[in-house]
Amino acid sequence: MEIKREEISQWFQSLQTKICDQVASEDEGATFQVDEWQHTAGGGGKSRVLLNGKVLEKAGVNYSAVEGDAPEGLLKTLEVNTEKDAAALTFFATGVSIVMHPSNPMVPIIHMNVRYFELSNGIYWFGGGIDLTPHIIDRQQAAWFHKELKKACDQHDLAYYAKFKTWADEYFYLPHRKETRGVGGIFFDRLSADGNKTKSDIFEFVKSIGECFAPIYTHLMHINKQRDFNDKHIAWQMLRRGRYVEFNLVWDRGTKFGLQTGGRTESILMSMPPTAQWKYDYQLTEDFEKETMELLQKGVDWSQI
Amino acid sequence: MEIKREEISQWFQSLQTKICDQVASEDEGATFQVDEWQHTAGGGGKSRVLLNGKVLEKAGVNYSAVEGDAPEGLLKTLEVNTEKDAAALTFFATGVSIVMHPSNPMVPIIHMNVRYFELSNGIYWFGGGIDLTPHIIDRQQAAWFHKELKKACDQHDLAYYAKFKTWADEYFYLPHRKETRGVGGIFFDRLSADGNKTKSDIFEFVKSIGECFAPIYTHLMHINKQRDFNDKHIAWQMLRRGRYVEFNLVWDRGTKFGLQTGGRTESILMSMPPTAQWKYDYQLTEDFEKETMELLQKGVDWSQI
Numbered sequence: 001m002e003i004k005r006e007e008i009s010q011w012f013q014s015l016q017t018k019i020c021d022q023v024a025s026e027d028e029g030a031t032f033q034v035d036e037w038q039h040t041a042g043g044g045g046k047s048r049v050l051l052n053g054k055v056l057e058k059a060g061v062n063y064s065a066v067e068g069d070a071p072e073g074l075l076k077t078l079e080v081n082t083e084k085d086a087a088a089l090t091f092f093a094t095g096v097s098i099v100m101h102p103s104n105p106m107v108p109i110i111h112m113n114v115r116y117f118e119l120s121n122g123i124y125w126f127g128g129g130i131d132l133t134p135h136i137i138d139r140q141q142a143a144w145f146h147k148e149l150k151k152a153c154d155q156h157d158l159a160y161y162a163k164f165k166t167w168a169d170e171y172f173y174l175p176h177r178k179e180t181r182g183v184g185g186i187f188f189d190r191l192s193a194d195g196n197k198t199k200s201d202i203f204e205f206v207k208s209i210g211e212c213f214a215p216i217y218t219h220l221m222h223i224n225k226q227r228d229f230n231d232k233h234i235a236w237q238m239l240r241r242g243r244y245v246e247f248n249l250v251w252d253r254g255t256k257f258g259l260q261t262g263g264r265t266e267s268i269l270m271s272m273p274p275t276a277q278w279k280y281d282y283q284l285t286e287d288f289e290k291e292t293m294e295l296l297q298k299g300v301d302w303s304q305i
Numbered sequence: 306m307e308i309k310r311e312e313i314s315q316w317f318q319s320l321q322t323k324i325c326d327q328v329a330s331e332d333e334g335a336t337f338q339v340d341e342w343q344h345t346a347g348g349g350g351k352s353r354v355l356l357n358g359k360v361l362e363k364a365g366v367n368y369s370a371v372e373g374d375a376p377e378g379l380l381k382t383l384e385v386n387t388e389k390d391a392a393a394l395t396f397f398a399t400g401v402s403i404v405m406h407p408s409n410p411m412v413p414i415i416h417m418n419v420r421y422f423e424l425s426n427g428i429y430w431f432g433g434g435i436d437l438t439p440h441i442i443d444r445q446q447a448a449w450f451h452k453e454l455k456k457a458c459d460q461h462d463l464a465y466y467a468k469f470k471t472w473a474d475e476y477f478y479l480p481h482r483k484e485t486r487g488v489g490g491i492f493f494d495r496l497s498a499d500g501n502k503t504k505s506d507i508f509e510f511v512k513s514i515g516e517c518f519a520p521i522y523t524h525l526m527h528i529n530k531q532r533d534f535n536d537k538h539i540a541w542q543m544l545r546r547g548r549y550v551e552f553n554l555v556w557d558r559g560t561k562f563g564l565q566t567g568g569r570t571e572s573i574l575m576s577m578p579p580t581a582q583w584k585y586d587y588q589l590t591e592d593f594e595k596e597t598m599e600l601l602q603k604g605v606d607w608s609q610i
Contacts, residue, residue: 176564249554259481266586278577
């Protein structure tokens, strides 16, 4: 039997709870507060935010399930044929979005999103992604991160990792800086049943991605949270957070789409760092800065390192 | 005789020098450094930045005069008919852009831009604007600012101020926050000769706007720079700077256009504040916060206050 949207949204909601519990446990300092909200169109969501923890300065885990009339602009963006029956179309969208900003610059920033979208005409797809943004790149950790993602992908399709890793390189990229946001990860969109996969197969893949988040990130928190850092690392972290802001506000399609279509601003901008800085024409000085910048490029084959 | 682009760009360049001299003199702490750069297409510019002055934490005054083949995307954006002779079209653009971020939250942020654009087919226009973003609104100062702008406009056309003030209310607006960036000012675009005005008339108007910047802002620096402030004012300033970042990266057409068409990133992002903060779902507490937010709306008739 075809998987229903309620099953998907319930699974996403339970994923939110599980991730918050595991991350808060590793943080040992703060817990996630809950904010429930309604969407102007229909449905709503739960935003969970952890502030000023021992490891995480700001972490947001957002769950939503919204529905309403499919706006024409949306259909256009989605390249859906609106000639036939647009007037009657409604949409349903559900997902979990995560961004975590640690206070210790040795702990990387992480982002994850898993989402499901359907129109009342039967069109649907899954999308998602997970990418890591170390302030200071540790090659071994970046390679480990990619190998974990590859393992999760390989359970479902041996072609997935390579394809979705390249997609992430393209997506998490700042053209105006000629640099990637971090060491990448995977990104996928518009996955639906085809000759090889059922809707259920794809949902199982999305579940695997959702489920690998907490073990991956709590491990990275665990091995880095006690590491020493100094003022130079903090100053650099503030500049890298500035780049994170630039990516999210200038290039991230989800953020732009949300802000332009009346999404809940506070939930969308949970991804913003608590503090960010910009320095005019900053020149790299420290070795860790130079090494990091050299690796913020597309096409690094992390799974082979 | 028709005004030539060289005359316009030279005037802009001299305006940059004059403004930097006067602002640095009022700052009494730092001077503007110069960075000359070339555009990939042709021409280039001079970025002048003052950092860590006594009044200004970061101030950027950018002059540019660039030219090159008119890219198809540009022509499309500009709604120029490309069917006829797009292949042969070149563009020339020159202007001065300013953003100043004071360290004392009692001194307002200011922005000014004056620009001239022409295509080799004879199409040209002037554009520009000036708007004030107090962290904490002082009604009298905001009214004075608008009256100064009205005086400058009235010398050239009694209809200008009302029209361009409304345009600024629309332009300097954050739809996702339902608030204006600050107390507005004036904004105008695509001004060219018509039955009432010659190209020279419009250039004279643009000169008046450019010339009113230094007296206006040095006055606002002067009367505010000694004012006391505390940690609450600073915390609020950081959040307002976050909004400034949101406007510039999400909504400002000039910034988006520049970043997406290969402009010089460091010059475009001189407008970024040195530091900015975001707090999840911040609730207004202080009276000065509430009073400021009440006034960040379109349609306040400042010239009548």
